[in-house]
Amino acid sequence: MARNDNFLRAFWRARKEQVSLKTGRSFDLGKMSLPQLWMAYLTHRTILLYFGIIVAGAFASISFSHRMFGFIVPALVVIAIYPYAWYFIHRSILHARWLYRTPFTAVLWKRVHFDHHQDPHLLDVLFGSPATTLPTIVIIVMPVGYAIAGWQGSFSALTTGVVVTCIYEFFHCIQHLAYKPKSAWVHRIKQLHVLHHFHNEKRNYGITNYLPDRLFGSFFADARQWARSSHAFDLGYDLKEAQRYPWVMEHTGAPPRQRPEGARPAREVPTNRAA
Numbered sequence: 001m002a003r004n005d006n007f008l009r010a011f012w013r014a015r016k017e018q019v020s021l022k023t024g025r026s027f028d029l030g031k032m033s034l035p036q037l038w039m040a041y042l043t044h045r046t047i048l049l050y051f052g053i054i055v056a057g058a059f060a061s062i063s064f065s066h067r068m069f070g071f072i073v074p075a076l077v078v079i080a081i082y083p084y085a086w087y088f089i090h091r092s093i094l095h096a097r098w099l100y101r102t103p104f105t106a107v108l109w110k111r112v113h114f115d116h117h118q119d120p121h122l123l124d125v126l127f128g129s130p131a132t133t134l135p136t137i138v139i140i141v142m143p144v145g146y147a148i149a150g151w152q153g154s155f156s157a158l159t160t161g162v163v164v165t166c167i168y169e170f171f172h173c174i175q176h177l178a179y180k181p182k183s184a185w186v187h188r189i190k191q192l193h194v195l196h197h198f199h200n201e202k203r204n205y206g207i208t209n210y211l212p213d214r215l216f217g218s219f220f221a222d223a224r225q226w227a228r229s230s231h232a233f234d235l236g237y238d239l240k241e242a243q244r245y246p247w248v249m250e251h252t253g254a255p256p257r258q259r260p261e262g263a264r265p266a267r268e269v270p271t272n273r274a275a
Contacts, residue, residue, distance in 0.1 A: 027123035029176045037173055046127045047169070050162050053134070057159035061152050070149030075160040077148065078141050082164045085140050087212035090205040097236045106247035108132070114248060117235050118257055120176050120197050127169055137161040168207050175207070192221065199223050201232040234258055 027040045041047055061071055099109035112132055115125040145157025174186060175193040189208055196204040203220045206213050213219035220226050234256045242249040242256055249255055
């Protein structure tokens with residue numbers, strides 16, 4: 001009980017500290033504690049939107065039918081396929097260099113992923129924009145749910161997809177938070193994700209589930225397994241590429257940074273495998 005009281009006090013104190021926790025207009029996860037993260041997460045406009053969609057989607061699913069099969073089975077299928085959908089989107093689209101090579105897709109790519117790798121601690125760019133996240137969820141999961149149980153299954157799948165997205169977003173925040181998790185599992189997924197951001201961006205595409213990485217050969221748990229990439233921070237959009245394809249740089253207002261503040265310069269490390 002005392003631990004809960006301490007957490008609640010820290011949570012409400014965090015509301016008074018919002019300004020000092022921000023870098024520009026965004027919360028800075030590098031400055032925040034776990035209670036402060038809870039405060040920022042539960043009051044963030046994107047998460048509040050998702051919560052509303054979860055309630056509306058569940059209500060719509062139940063309105064179409066009260067059958068438990070039509071609600072539960074699509075939800076279980078979405079939970080099973082979500083890590084693989086995220087993996088292929090992250091690997092094949094968000095890290096695809098062709099996206100910065102046209103004016104329209106350059107702006108999109110900048111918002112959905114480049115900005116996050118440039119400054120991994122900013123909360124507003126860590127959360128995917130609902131304008132791109134929600135259509136992606138709808139396109140992937142609603143047809144699956146519909147194939148299983150019609151419109152009831154379709155809205156159950158949508159509800160589940162948004163719930164899982166909220167869970168992913170929270171643990172993604174923890175992976176960039178100035179906080180050492182007490183849970184061994186959370187500590188482990190945090191370490192794996194840090195390797196993706198600060199050692200080799202072509203590995204460890206998962207957030208909470210790294211089975212797809214293991215299956216498709218992109219998993220690594222030790223920095224000594226792979227050479228340090230020179231593009232973990234700019235995703236290949238370096239100064240040379242920015243001069244050839246300037247649209248991301250123009251919208252950023254500055255050349256791409258090659259590494260975060262305080263990070264060691266990229267260098268090769270002894271390894272038996274190529275990055």
